[in-house]
Amino acid sequence: MNLSRRDTLLGTAALAAVPLMTSTQVKAAVPVADKQAPSYYRYKVGDAVVTVVSDGKNVFPLTDAFITNAKKDEVAAELEKAFMPPGMMAIYFAPLVIQTGGKLVVIDTGNGALAKTNSKGNNGLFHDNLAAAGFDAKAVDMVVISHFHGDHVNGLLTADGTPAFPNAEVLVPATEWKFWMDDGEMSRAKGDRMVGLFKNNRNIFEKGLNKKVTPYEWNKELAPGLTSVETVGHTPGHTSYVLASGSGKVFIQSDVTNNPNPFATHPEWHAFFDQDADVAEKTRRRVYDMVVAEKLQVQGFHYPFPGLGNVVKDGAGYRVIPAAWNSSM
Amino acid sequence: MNLSRRDTLLGTAALAAVPLMTSTQVKAAVPVADKQAPSYYRYKVGDAVVTVVSDGKNVFPLTDAFITNAKKDEVAAELEKAFMPPGMMAIYFAPLVIQTGGKLVVIDTGNGALAKTNSKGNNGLFHDNLAAAGFDAKAVDMVVISHFHGDHVNGLLTADGTPAFPNAEVLVPATEWKFWMDDGEMSRAKGDRMVGLFKNNRNIFEKGLNKKVTPYEWNKELAPGLTSVETVGHTPGHTSYVLASGSGKVFIQSDVTNNPNPFATHPEWHAFFDQDADVAEKTRRRVYDMVVAEKLQVQGFHYPFPGLGNVVKDGAGYRVIPAAWNSSM
Numbered sequence: 001m002n003l004s005r006r007d008t009l010l011g012t013a014a015l016a017a018v019p020l021m022t023s024t025q026v027k028a029a030v031p032v033a034d035k036q037a038p039s040y041y042r043y044k045v046g047d048a049v050v051t052v053v054s055d056g057k058n059v060f061p062l063t064d065a066f067i068t069n070a071k072k073d074e075v076a077a078e079l080e081k082a083f084m085p086p087g088m089m090a091i092y093f094a095p096l097v098i099q100t101g102g103k104l105v106v107i108d109t110g111n112g113a114l115a116k117t118n119s120k121g122n123n124g125l126f127h128d129n130l131a132a133a134g135f136d137a138k139a140v141d142m143v144v145i146s147h148f149h150g151d152h153v154n155g156l157l158t159a160d161g162t163p164a165f166p167n168a169e170v171l172v173p174a175t176e177w178k179f180w181m182d183d184g185e186m187s188r189a190k191g192d193r194m195v196g197l198f199k200n201n202r203n204i205f206e207k208g209l210n211k212k213v214t215p216y217e218w219n220k221e222l223a224p225g226l227t228s229v230e231t232v233g234h235t236p237g238h239t240s241y242v243l244a245s246g247s248g249k250v251f252i253q254s255d256v257t258n259n260p261n262p263f264a265t266h267p268e269w270h271a272f273f274d275q276d277a278d279v280a281e282k283t284r285r286r287v288y289d290m291v292v293a294e295k296l297q298v299q300g301f302h303y304p305f306p307g308l309g310n311v312v313k314d315g316a317g318y319r320v321i322p323a324a325w326n327s328s329m
Numbered sequence: 330m331n332l333s334r335r336d337t338l339l340g341t342a343a344l345a346a347v348p349l350m351t352s353t354q355v356k357a358a359v360p361v362a363d364k365q366a367p368s369y370y371r372y373k374v375g376d377a378v379v380t381v382v383s384d385g386k387n388v389f390p391l392t393d394a395f396i397t398n399a400k401k402d403e404v405a406a407e408l409e410k411a412f413m414p415p416g417m418m419a420i421y422f423a424p425l426v427i428q429t430g431g432k433l434v435v436i437d438t439g440n441g442a443l444a445k446t447n448s449k450g451n452n453g454l455f456h457d458n459l460a461a462a463g464f465d466a467k468a469v470d471m472v473v474i475s476h477f478h479g480d481h482v483n484g485l486l487t488a489d490g491t492p493a494f495p496n497a498e499v500l501v502p503a504t505e506w507k508f509w510m511d512d513g514e515m516s517r518a519k520g521d522r523m524v525g526l527f528k529n530n531r532n533i534f535e536k537g538l539n540k541k542v543t544p545y546e547w548n549k550e551l552a553p554g555l556t557s558v559e560t561v562g563h564t565p566g567h568t569s570y571v572l573a574s575g576s577g578k579v580f581i582q583s584d585v586t587n588n589p590n591p592f593a594t595h596p597e598w599h600a601f602f603d604q605d606a607d608v609a610e611k612t613r614r615r616v617y618d619m620v621v622a623e624k625l626q627v628q629g630f631h632y633p634f635p636g637l638g639n640v641v642k643d644g645a646g647y648r649v650i651p652a653a654w655n656s657s658m
Contacts, residue, residue, distance in 0.1 A: 033378055033380065033462070033463060034371075034378070034658050035658070036370075036371050036655065036656060036657055037366070037367060037369045037462070038366060040366050042362060042363075042364075042365050049362055049363070051362065054656040055656075056657060057656065057657075081641075083624070083639040083650055084653075092653065092654075121657050122656075122657045125656055129656070133362075134362060295412070304651075304654055305654040305656060306654070310412040321411060321412055322633075323412070324386075324413075324421065324633035324634075325368065325383070325634040325635070326365065326386065327365060327368035327383040327385045327451075327454055327458070327634060328365055328385060328450050328451045329364070
């Protein structure tokens with residue numbers, strides 16, 4: 001313990017650290033618990049029940065390439081204000097399970113089995129936490145995909161490449177489907193990342209799912225109370241959702257922002273992963289101005305778990321106020 | 330769904346809610362899950378492991394009596410800014426389990442078995458969540474009490490009035506012990522609440538524990554890395570803690586503030602439960618100025634679960650930034 005700090009706190013120079021426990025009877029040391037709580041969280045929206053299911057996190061060093069229109073030092077300084085790990089960026093992932101009208105619906109599927117291995121268990125945890133939350137992947141009726149980035153689609157397959165939700169209809173945004181399945185678009189893909197994304201999507205949807213998907217349009221009720229909303233920019237067919245039931249309503253934003261720090265606090269910052277960053281910024285501002293005006297709760301795929309909160313204007317940007325955790329329902 | 334709101338969002342007057350699911354094959358409806366996740370959360374502080382264990386919540390209508398120097402409408406307006414339930418106050422409770430140096434240490438014990446019944450399972454959940462977190466109350470070596478209010482001491486006993494931690498040494502602040510066990514102080518207690526607190530404490534410590542407690546002083550290392558810190562005002566012997574191990578350090582504040590909304594945002598507001606409200610406010614400002622200056626993480630008993638965060642200055646008050654949840658350790 002740092003003495004000077006402690007003195008500041010205690011307002012005294014005394015440091016009399018005398019243990020009170022002097023028992024000679026040594027009890028067996030309790031093994032240090034190194035297993036985190038199962039990371040799922042439930043809340044009701046009218047008659048629907050949402051279960052947020054964590055897929056884990058990815059923490060990596062900031063580079064100038066991460067945000068294309070800001071220097072990494074500028075970004076690092078901003079993240080430090082939010083008490084994030086110095087010089088690092090943290091991204092969280094949380095697919096949803098929605099029980100509505102007797103249907104079991106999954107929205108997005110996490111980074112998948114390989115990510116769990118590669119990250120040494122920090123990531124790719126969706127299927128583990130899904131089971132911990134009491135759900136059997138075989139009982140899922142419908143998987144709704146918001147867009148075709150790996151952290152949203154990889155969990156569609158198991159480690160051996162077979163469908164992870166064997167009895168589910170897989171719904172995909174029609175525009176997204178058209179883009180990634182278009183051979184012309186694939187041939188024009190620039191850079192390793194985009195080429196890799198095309199390959200990954202072809203592997204999942206052609207090889208793994210044999211193209212058994214149902215493309216959906218925007219402004220459609222995909223399941224009782226769950227309506228698709230166009231929020232493009234991050235990808236050509238990027239989709240958000242409104243879940244409404246009774247007097248309850250939540251905006252399921254997908255990747256309108258990534259982690260609110262820095263992407264809500266700095267809506268003008270363009271991440272490398274936004275495929276059309278100018279359009280993504282316009283969408284971000286339009287959606288966030290709307291949820292602020294309507295005081296509409298937002299569920300964020302990349303928000304820190306459990307990812308439910310309200311948005312307020314804060315200076316030139318926005319701030320997310322996490323909803324308080326309820327230990328009972 | 331509210332049409333006009335939706336139109337604002339979609340930028341269109343169209344509302345074509347056509348369900349895509351038209352299958353005539355009706356699957357068995359999955360029962361709606363109404364059980365919340367077990368509410369515990371683990372993190373490391375150097376070699377020590379902290380498990381935050383939720384006791385639940387208490388939500389009640391605001392009255393003018395709740396804050397003695399502000400009107401309920403003023404308080405309600407402030408809470409609405411934090412998206413708390415309109416006209417209501419929410420208080421959360423979270424004792425800790427600390428594994429340090431081979432010892433299993435509990436700090437505070439929650440509202441107890443009767444509260445669970447009376448609240449219909451919204452409160453008094455500590456012992457349930459303790460078991461869910463994998464701990465056996467019989468294995469606890471030490472219970473450290475921060476102060477003698479019911480939400481901190483009631484869980485010392487089981488529903489039948491016997492010790493809930495039968496093999497633990499119970500450590501209590503010496504000043505707190507002296508105050509509540511003093512017959513003169515009890516005879517001078519004013520109002521039903523203070524009389525009730527004395528009765529409750531006599532019942533727990535005299536009848537339930539047969540006075541088998543170890544009073545402790547401030548600035549003492551009670552268990553490896555865990556040091557008691559004077560933070561009086563809320564009660565005469567109210568105590569906080571510093572847990573320090575390796576390069577890790579956290580300030581365990583107990584009730585320096587209650588819920589940060591409104592008590593960190595408005596440090597000048599005096600709650601009815603602060604026994605010496607002027608001193609409590611001075612302590613609150615002193616401690617919060619310190620944790621802001623030192624960028625020291627704070628664990629708050631009454632913060633929304635899991636209650637770990639950093640504090641920043643915000644206008645005339647403070648704001649708590651919750652730490653991001655880690656789904657792995």
